[in-house]
Amino acid sequence: MLDAPDKSQAAFAQWVRRLVTGAAELRAFDAGEIDAVMDRDSGSAVLLPEAQSALHDSNRIALSALDALPGEVCVLDANGVVVMTNKAWRVAGAAHERSGLDVRAGENIFVACGDVPESERECAAAVSDAVRQVLTRMRRSLSYGYVCHAARTRPLCEFTIAGVAGDGPVTAIVTREWDGEGPRAKKTPRPATRRSSKSSSLLQTAEKNHLLASLPAADYARMESGLEPVELTFGKVLYEPGEPMDAVYFPGNSLVSLLTLVEGHRALEVGLVGREGMIGARLALGAATSTVRALVLGTGTAMRMSTARFLKEFHRSPALQRALFQFTDLLMIQISQTAACNRFHIVESRLARWLLMTSERMASPEFHLTHELLADMLGVRREGVTVAACALQQRKLISYRRGDITIVDTPGLKAASCSCYRYMQVQAAARTNGR
Amino acid sequence: MAPKRSKQAAKSPVTTVVVMRLYVAGRAPNSVKAIANLEAICREHLKDAYKLEIVDVCEHPRRALDDGVLVTPSLAKLSPKPSANVIGNLSDTSSVLAALGLTSVP
Numbered sequence: 001m002l003d004a005p006d007k008s009q010a011a012f013a014q015w016v017r018r019l020v021t022g023a024a025e026l027r028a029f030d031a032g033e034i035d036a037v038m039d040r041d042s043g044s045a046v047l048l049p050e051a052q053s054a055l056h057d058s059n060r061i062a063l064s065a066l067d068a069l070p071g072e073v074c075v076l077d078a079n080g081v082v083v084m085t086n087k088a089w090r091v092a093g094a095a096h097e098r099s100g101l102d103v104r105a106g107e108n109i110f111v112a113c114g115d116v117p118e119s120e121r122e123c124a125a126a127v128s129d130a131v132r133q134v135l136t137r138m139r140r141s142l143s144y145g146y147v148c149h150a151a152r153t154r155p156l157c158e159f160t161i162a163g164v165a166g167d168g169p170v171t172a173i174v175t176r177e178w179d180g181e182g183p184r185a186k187k188t189p190r191p192a193t194r195r196s197s198k199s200s201s202l203l204q205t206a207e208k209n210h211l212l213a214s215l216p217a218a219d220y221a222r223m224e225s226g227l228e229p230v231e232l233t234f235g236k237v238l239y240e241p242g243e244p245m246d247a248v249y250f251p252g253n254s255l256v257s258l259l260t261l262v263e264g265h266r267a268l269e270v271g272l273v274g275r276e277g278m279i280g281a282r283l284a285l286g287a288a289t290s291t292v293r294a295l296v297l298g299t300g301t302a303m304r305m306s307t308a309r310f311l312k313e314f315h316r317s318p319a320l321q322r323a324l325f326q327f328t329d330l331l332m333i334q335i336s337q338t339a340a341c342n343r344f345h346i347v348e349s350r351l352a353r354w355l356l357m358t359s360e361r362m363a364s365p366e367f368h369l370t371h372e373l374l375a376d377m378l379g380v381r382r383e384g385v386t387v388a389a390c391a392l393q394q395r396k397l398i399s400y401r402r403g404d405i406t407i408v409d410t411p412g413l414k415a416a417s418c419s420c421y422r423y424m425q426v427q428a429a430a431r432t433n434g435r
Numbered sequence: 436m437a438p439k440r441s442k443q444a445a446k447s448p449v450t451t452v453v454v455m456r457l458y459v460a461g462r463a464p465n466s467v468k469a470i471a472n473l474e475a476i477c478r479e480h481l482k483d484a485y486k487l488e489i490v491d492v493c494e495h496p497r498r499a500l501d502d503g504v505l506v507t508p509s510l511a512k513l514s515p516k517p518s519a520n521v522i523g524n525l526s527d528t529s530s531v532l533a534a535l536g537l538t539s540v541p
Contacts, residue, residue: 033523035463045492051463169471
């Protein structure tokens with residue numbers, strides 16, 4: 001398919017008229033009822049500018065709007081072909097091992113309904129029938145319970161199929177909610193009402209936290225009811241030294257700094273935890289109070305779990321134990337390396353290392369931090385940070401403006417960072433590979 | 436993207452099945468309208484006695500070129516004879532009915 005050649009409207013109309021000779025075709029063209037013209041020279045269809053921009057606009061808007069929705073959504077065309085799915089749908093599909101009619105763009109839901117394990121056939125047939133009824137305007141919306149036998153966990157979900165009648169043929173929006181409460185009465189048409197979308201947002205944040213994502217589906221499913229999505233905002237203190245830790249946090253895209261307080265001195269960062277780990281891992285080692293201040297540096301999502309529930313899950317899940325020990329090991333490496341780094345390496349290299357670690361954990365090259373905080377992070381005076389940041393900026397590795405830091409040249413910054421950064425990278429890779 | 440689709444009358448062997456092919460350009464506005472209009476007409480006038488193939492020229496341009504299609508949307512009635520064509524988004528129901536030979540249908 002080609003887009004319309006870059007011609008003025010008049011020239012384009014002339015070009016179309018040369019290609020299109022039939023009277024009926026020309027009449028339709030003049031009436032604005034044509035989308036594309038076949039070009040024999042290129043052997044392809046040339047979209048008219050109006051059709052082209054309509055397609056671009058509608059696709060772009062629809063895709064971004066759908067992805068922003070927390071619920072799991074799949075859009076079907078009039079034939080039952082999946083036009084698009086949103087991010088939550090795809091994420092949940094992967095998390096549930098593609099059970100629960102996890103169709104993908106381009107697939108046909110009727111075909112998918114016929115291609116399920118024997119045990120799901122009855123449910124799939126009900127959903128298939130519901131989609132057919134909605135697409136043929138017999139019903140506006142229907143909801144069905146669906147028992148997934150293929151999935152090892154969370155075997156129930158509910159499909160709501162709602163028809164969308166616009167200019168064109170009826171299309172359908174299918175939403176899927178996972179449910180642990182038990183199968184709903186089948187074949188009970190009811191209005192498409194949304195319940196809490198907690199499970200969808202849970203999955204999204206869980207996906208972002210690598211520690212949770214590394215757990216087997218069964219272990220994660222057991223923990224899920226104890227996980228509560230929260231937003232951690234910049235400056236929030238999760239723990240103070242000596243105080244009990246009443247909850248643990250699994251950061252999604254948030255970032256938490258672990259600071260040690262020594263009487264008479266400023267706080268000093270000893271560790272940095274983001275999506276790769278958790279806050280409160282010390283509980284797993286038998287401790288009840290924190291020795292550090294846990295300060296939120298990067299605003300973002302996290303999953304919160306009460307200490308009592310966490311300890312229960314920890315003791316019954318070997319997978320969680322393994323993941324935690326691995327993370328604790330890496331955190332210890334980070335803490336010990338940071339101690340040595342603070343003593344031996346120059347501020348500029350340390351700043352470069354710290355910026356790289358922060359950027360990786362936040363999955364973003366941009367973040368906001370004042371010189372004051374950076375001084376705390378690196379254990380130096382504010383002036384020292386200013387000099388180091390200016391030096392990195394002059395080398396065009398970062399840009400720094402009123403606390404807004406952007407990493408401009410990541411490879412350059414890696415070269416400028418101290419060896420501790422590379423050492424920690426190697427250690428993390430080794431642990432991930434099970435060495 | 437548009438798959439082949441067929442609906443055939445199985446109940447009455449004497450019903451003539453109308454075989455059509457609709458050429459569209461993906462989900463472009465006129466193409467979407469043409470599909471909707473045609474489906475509405477088929478539902479009302481042909482019940483299940485039709486066979487419709489939708490060809491997306493963006494994905495299969497060669498088919499359109501080989502069939503002599505110049506623009507989309509474009510509907511071709513293939514059988515029963517005589518064959519006929521309708522160009523445009525098929526919003527003019529009477530011309531579609533005429534092309535399909537259904538003007539005499541009450």
